[in-house]
Amino acid sequence: xxxxxxxxxxxxxxxxxxxxxxxxxxxxxxxxxxxxxxxxxxxxxxxxxxxxxxxxxxxxxxxxxxxxxxxxxxxxxxxxxxxxxxxxxxxxxxxxxxxxxxxxxxxxxxxxxxxxxxxxxxxxxxxxxxxxxxxxxxxxxxxxxxxxxxxxxxxxxxxxxxxxxxxxxxxxxxxxxxxxxxxxxxxxxxxxxxxxxxxxxxxxxxxxxxxxxxxxxxxxxxxxxxxxxxxxxxxxxxxxxxxxxxxxxxxxxxxxxxxxxxxxxxxxxxxxxxxxxxxxxxx
Numbered sequence: 394x395x396x397x398x399x400x401x402x403x404x405x406x407x408x409x410x411x412x413x414x415x416x417x418x419x420x421x422x423x424x425x426x427x428x429x430x431x432x433x434x435x436x437x438x439x440x441x442x443x444x445x446x447x448x449x450x451x452x453x454x455x456x457x458x459x460x461x462x463x464x465x466x467x468x469x470x471x472x473x474x475x476x477x478x479x480x481x482x483x484x485x486x487x488x489x490x491x492x493x494x495x496x497x498x499x500x501x502x503x504x505x506x507x508x509x510x511x512x513x514x515x516x517x518x519x520x521x522x523x524x525x526x527x528x529x530x531x532x533x534x535x536x537x538x539x540x541x542x543x544x545x546x547x548x549x550x551x552x553x554x555x556x557x558x559x560x561x562x563x564x565x566x567x568x569x570x571x572x573x574x575x576x577x578x579x580x581x582x583x584x585x586x587x588x589x590x591x592x593x594x595x596x597x598x599x600x601x602x603x604x605x606x607x608x609x610x611x612x613x614x615x616x617x618x619x620x621x622x623x624x625x626x627x628x629x630x631x632x633x634x635x636x637x638x639x640x641x642x643x644x645x646x647x648x649x650x651x652x653x654x655x656x657x658x659x660x661x662x663x664x665x666x667x668x669x670x671x672x673x674x675x676x
Contacts, residue, residue, distance in 0.1 A: 402496065402497065402500050414489050417488040417491055418488055421488060436468070437489070444457050449517075454520070462524055466527065466531075468528070469525045473529040473533050474535065477529075479526050482528070490514065554656060558589075559582050559588045559591050561579050563595050564598070566599065567598065579591060579612065590622050591621050591623045593626070594626045594652045596626070597627070601632045603641060609625060622647070622662065624646075624647045625648045625649070626654065627649075628649065
């Protein structure tokens with residue numbers, strides 16, 4: 394048989410290929426979900442068999458497979474986001490190759506011809522298997538990027554602690570990207586609440602270097618442009634020593650050692666006084 398007959402056989406045996414492939418997936422994957430994976434398998438099989446022709450079967454890098462690779466990349470990214478490992482996705486595609494070769498082995502009687510045709514199909518699928526790892530990486534990168542954004546958002550909450558006073562406890566290291574988020578959240582909250590005092594608490598910042606200090610100064614400057622005063626609290630003794638050693642000038646910024654002290658200062662600036670009305674007795 395020639396190549397044309399080989400391609401024709403695979404196209405005609407689409408249903409048999411899908412049935413074999415599904416059976417192999419069930420055998421290899423203890424968590425196989427037919428409803429969840431059926432659509433992906435049908436889409437890829439249809440895309441691959443449609444692209445298979447006399448010319449593409451001879452060239453594993455043929456442009457005729459571009460749409461197939463696009464479909465496979467989408468499936469790989471989707472599977473990565475659903476928690477499939479690179480090995481599981483790679484095995485998923487290799488089981489498709491096994492189904493194709495099994496169909497061919499049932500049609501070819503000449504071992505030499507079968508070997509030649511099987512080798513062509515194997516090269517095509519093996520080449521595409523590499524794409525599944527690229528898809529996995531992209532899928533995981535998307536997840537990590539989204540989680541990073543969510544963590545950044547959660548770790549920079551702006552709290553209205555009093556009428557006219559907002560506080561932003563910063564946890565972790567400040568970098569340029571995070572400083573931008575801090576600024577945006579803080580400035581928006583100042584506008585939304587009409588606050589005139591903002592407290593930046595850096596008790597949760599592990600270390601302060603010149604870059605972190607510059608980020609803090611930029612945030613203070615942006616806050617003042619909206620007409621609000623800024624207080625930096627959480628200046629621990631070791632941080633104070635580092636700031637002095639680095640020669641960073643924070644003399645024009647109000648700094649306090651604790652958030653409570655900063656809040657007390659804010660009350661004084663607003664001409665507010667907090668008094669105890671009575672002693673709480675716990676019975």
